[in-house]
Amino acid sequence: MRALDVIVAKRDGHRLTDEQIDWFISTYAGSEVIADEQAAALVMAIFLNGMEDDELAHWTGAMIDSGDRLDLSSIDRPTVDKHSTGGVGDKISLIVVPLLAACGAAVPQLSGRGLGHTGGTLDKMEAIPGWNAQMSLAQMREQLQSIGGVIAGASASLAPADRKLYALRDVTGTVESIPLIASSIMSKKIAEGTDALTLDVKVGSGAFMGDLASADALARAMVRIGQAHGVATSALVTRMDDVLGVAVGNALEVREALDVLAGGGPADVVALSVALAEDMARLAGLDADPAAVLASGAAMETFDAMVRAQGGDLEAGLPSAPHRRIVVAGSSGIVQAIDARHVGVAAWHLGAGRARKEDPVSAGAGIMCLVRPGDTVAAGEPVLELHADDEERFARAEIALEGAIPIGDEPVDPSPVVIETITDP
Numbered sequence: 001m002r003a004l005d006v007i008v009a010k011r012d013g014h015r016l017t018d019e020q021i022d023w024f025i026s027t028y029a030g031s032e033v034i035a036d037e038q039a040a041a042l043v044m045a046i047f048l049n050g051m052e053d054d055e056l057a058h059w060t061g062a063m064i065d066s067g068d069r070l071d072l073s074s075i076d077r078p079t080v081d082k083h084s085t086g087g088v089g090d091k092i093s094l095i096v097v098p099l100l101a102a103c104g105a106a107v108p109q110l111s112g113r114g115l116g117h118t119g120g121t122l123d124k125m126e127a128i129p130g131w132n133a134q135m136s137l138a139q140m141r142e143q144l145q146s147i148g149g150v151i152a153g154a155s156a157s158l159a160p161a162d163r164k165l166y167a168l169r170d171v172t173g174t175v176e177s178i179p180l181i182a183s184s185i186m187s188k189k190i191a192e193g194t195d196a197l198t199l200d201v202k203v204g205s206g207a208f209m210g211d212l213a214s215a216d217a218l219a220r221a222m223v224r225i226g227q228a229h230g231v232a233t234s235a236l237v238t239r240m241d242d243v244l245g246v247a248v249g250n251a252l253e254v255r256e257a258l259d260v261l262a263g264g265g266p267a268d269v270v271a272l273s274v275a276l277a278e279d280m281a282r283l284a285g286l287d288a289d290p291a292a293v294l295a296s297g298a299a300m301e302t303f304d305a306m307v308r309a310q311g312g313d314l315e316a317g318l319p320s321a322p323h324r325r326i327v328v329a330g331s332s333g334i335v336q337a338i339d340a341r342h343v344g345v346a347a348w349h350l351g352a353g354r355a356r357k358e359d360p361v362s363a364g365a366g367i368m369c370l371v372r373p374g375d376t377v378a379a380g381e382p383v384l385e386l387h388a389d390d391e392e393r394f395a396r397a398e399i400a401l402e403g404a405i406p407i408g409d410e411p412v413d414p415s416p417v418v419i420e421t422i423t424d425p
């Protein structure tokens, strides 16, 4: 087989054969026989011409087969996970993983670190003193059986073809393609060995997908892929125009997740956590009421056990940044929005996120929203509190925040966070 023929077939709008897909992915992942420029040409052809459903399912399968698929069959709890396409202030995994574990499931959440303006779950967990993201498969299985929840770093052996393709897409303008995003996410999630998966597909200014039509199409593509691979999969399309909750930044978000686990926390974070947990419980076949389990304090106990099992110590206190700066309202009126993208980019400038994957992140940096959409404010009243390790970071964050909090006369109706649920794509 020749790489050129595969590229030309997709360039001319044909469905790739299963043999072409298997050969291309396994050869590109495994050796240097296919040059990066040829793989780049193929992903650009996919970007431009798309993929049919069964072609995409096969492509994803080839990416899974490029590495290991974890075998969690020895665990006698039903396995279920969630994946979010990434939002600002999205600390939901810290709540939902222990919540589902407390409902009786095993949740094998393997993730990566954050890049750009949306934070990664591992970065948040690593704000907890002593907590360690690296686990062997044997440790993971043991913790899934005994406690039910694991949040850990994904090993390099899961879907290695994705790592190579993603790096290539990043530098060739081919990230924003529904089949390529869907196969990238689903290859990693299916490889982690879960039987069921709820996807949180974000839409809005702070999300990867800015409009509902694209978010809906991505959600349906991912649900079809999951179901084609025997994973019970559904998707919630959820709003990401405003910051989720009030805390953005690693340790700040851990604190907010702890508030929710303790029975408090912002209403939107609670609502989304419960909606996702209900869907996960349904997919896992559990007869549990996540809202009641959350209220009982059982999820907090499970989170504490998960943290301790991985060397973390919540009693040691969370790090906080030494410098603070207040941003005030420019006029009087009603807060129309707390724009997620502006706040995410500002938190990133403060040190909460990274520009390159090898950069460190600050555990304490971030932003606390002191008001919510719909609140009435007076000119000069504090609306945001910025946290940084280094005062020099404030200037760029303040520039990024220009226009982040529009103030007007219109009353703001709280919009439900879940826009639609897709079970049958």
Ligand code: URA
Binding pocket: 166, 175, 180, 181, 182, 184, 185
């Ligand atoms: N996240 C992924 O894992 N892959 C993509 O292609 C986009 C977002």
